[in-house]
Amino acid sequence: MGAIKASCPGSCGELFQCVVDGEEFLMSYGIEKKSQVVIGPQTGVMEEGLRPKMLQVINELTDQIDFDYTFQTDISVGKGYSSSTADMLSILGAYSAYKYGTVSVPLLTSLCSKIEPSDSVGFSDWTVMNPLNGEIQWQTRWKPKLYVYILEPDQMVDTTSFIRMMESPLYPAEQSKTLLTDFKIACDKQNVELLGAVATRSALLNNKRLPKPYLNDIIDLVNNLGLLGVNIAHSGSIVGILLTEEQLMHMTELEERLSHHPLASYYSLRNLSKIIYDGLQVKNVEEILE
Structure with missing residues (x-):
């Protein structure tokens, strides 16, 4: 049998994360x-x-x-980029295709969740899932054309060391349950403004449990420029500023304002990414790449 290549994207945290009826749910892009x-x-x-x-x-x-095997990645670890999930899905996807000729993203994601709480980056459709067992709660085929300006600190954290939402006395779980409903409404209506509002609200609720430096300043700046919203790594350190394609015209002003704010020295790494819908991709290749 020839060689198999598998790749999986990372994420900039989660678009939202919440607790509903005692279960955690999240959606990663x-x-x-x-x-x-x-x-x-x-x-x-x-x-x-x-x-x-x-x-x-x-x-x-x-x-x-x-x-x-060969392994390559450009995803930073210890920040909230879903690096572990992307790594694990890549090796699982390649092995599953190599040995069995088939790949089941739901099954492989559930295997990842046995090792540590995982993200939904393996799915090509936006997927809401329980990070603790990989069970799918909801999916949408809507694929809005969006971008994220990622604010990354130098600081690395152990993203598995934080107390879970369900166990944290600081996390407003009851308030968070509407995030899932509102996310579904935003997707059903294909309304990016509602989507941005869900992300920002999720970030603010999580800030009671795991405060992000300058989060309120970032949200104020986003609102002043009329951008879509802010999302975070709920158990990591990165922050994402969400933009539509039309809002990319504000990037120069956005970066100028950020660079003149004290937050620039904390979030010293800043880069723009398209939000993609690749999920776990598996292909046959002629030979192992060097």
């Missing part, structure tokens, strides 16, 4: 940063090691690494 794994027949030459969680999750499918 893809960005232009990816993890990629290529699996092929053994040649005895392997270049890059897999990350620990990739090895953990592949053990859910096999206890024998009888293949060669």
Whole structure:
């Protein structure tokens, strides 16, 4: 059998995250940063090691690494980019296609959730799921053309170390339950303004549990420029400013205002990404890439 390449995008946190009837739900969107794994027949030459969680999750499918692989990623770790989920889905997708000729994103996502709370980046449709078990709650085929300006601090965090929403006395779980309903309404109406409002409200509710430096200043700036909204990594450190394609004309002014604000030294890494709908992609390749 020839080599198989699998890739999975990271995300800029979650568009929203909430608690409904004692269950956590979230929805992550893809960005232009990816993890990629290529699996092929053994040649005895392997270049890059897999990350620990990739090895953990592949053990859910096999206890024998009888293949060669390469691993590449441009997703930062410890920030809230869904790097672990993207890594794990890439190795699982490549192995599943290589060994069995088939790939089930729901199944592979549930395997990731056994290792740690996971995100819905493997789905090409926007998918609301329980991060603790990977169960799908709701999906939409709406794919709005959006962008995110990512604000990233230098600081790394252990994104699995924070107390869960359901267990945090600081998190307003009862208020958060309407986020899911409002997200569904926004998608059904294909209304990006409602979508931005859901993201911003989710960020503010989560700020009671895990405060983000300068979040209110960022939201004020976004509102002043008439941009779509703000979303966050609910258990990470990055913040996303959501924009429509038409709002990209404000990017110069947005960056100018950010750069002259004290927050610029904290969120020192800033970059624009298109929001993508690739999900986990698996392809046959002629040979393992170097």
